[in-house]
Amino acid sequence: MAVFRRRESPPSPVNHYSEYRPCVRDDFQECCAYCLLHEDWAAGRENFELDHFRPKSLSQFASLAKEFYNLYYACHPCNHLKGSAWPEPSLEAAGYVFLDFCAETFSSHFHENADGAWQPLSRGAEYTLERLRLNRKHLVRIRLLLREIASARGVQVVDWNLPARDQLRELLEGIVDS
Numbered sequence: 001m002a003v004f005r006r007r008e009s010p011p012s013p014v015n016h017y018s019e020y021r022p023c024v025r026d027d028f029q030e031c032c033a034y035c036l037l038h039e040d041w042a043a044g045r046e047n048f049e050l051d052h053f054r055p056k057s058l059s060q061f062a063s064l065a066k067e068f069y070n071l072y073y074a075c076h077p078c079n080h081l082k083g084s085a086w087p088e089p090s091l092e093a094a095g096y097v098f099l100d101f102c103a104e105t106f107s108s109h110f111h112e113n114a115d116g117a118w119q120p121l122s123r124g125a126e127y128t129l130e131r132l133r134l135n136r137k138h139l140v141r142i143r144l145l146l147r148e149i150a151s152a153r154g155v156q157v158v159d160w161n162l163p164a165r166d167q168l169r170e171l172l173e174g175i176v177d178s
């Protein structure tokens, strides 16, 4: 099962793709499509942007600029690092692609080590991890902190196969008011 599940039919057409933001945010349950962190753990909603999964600045994808399902919710660092990057056809054919968690499960591509680092298990994971620096210091520290909280409370660690929002709420239930 994919991590994220998009709505079955797209919202009504808009003049500018940014008008889709509330619906995209909702589909991604306020989490980044790439590092999977929830807004509350990633500097809040002001730090989130709409990413064109297939970059609109590349001529072959220009027609997707306003395509709802090409819009992914992403934190600024992930979106900025991704930019207009897209694998060359030869790399893409060999499986070096940006992982699409609207289609893929997390555990088929990554294993989270006890120290919070993600270990790639596929070529797509290798490519995405390197391009988006998914083991950047901040992310690894947050994952480790989440593990420590789960361990202290005797509950399950966050399962990245599912959107993090509700799991994080449960993890912190009784500790903080959300």
Ligand SMILES: [Zn+2]
Pocket: 032, 033, 034, 035, 036, 037, 074, 075, 076, 077, 078, 079
């Ligand atoms: Zn991110």
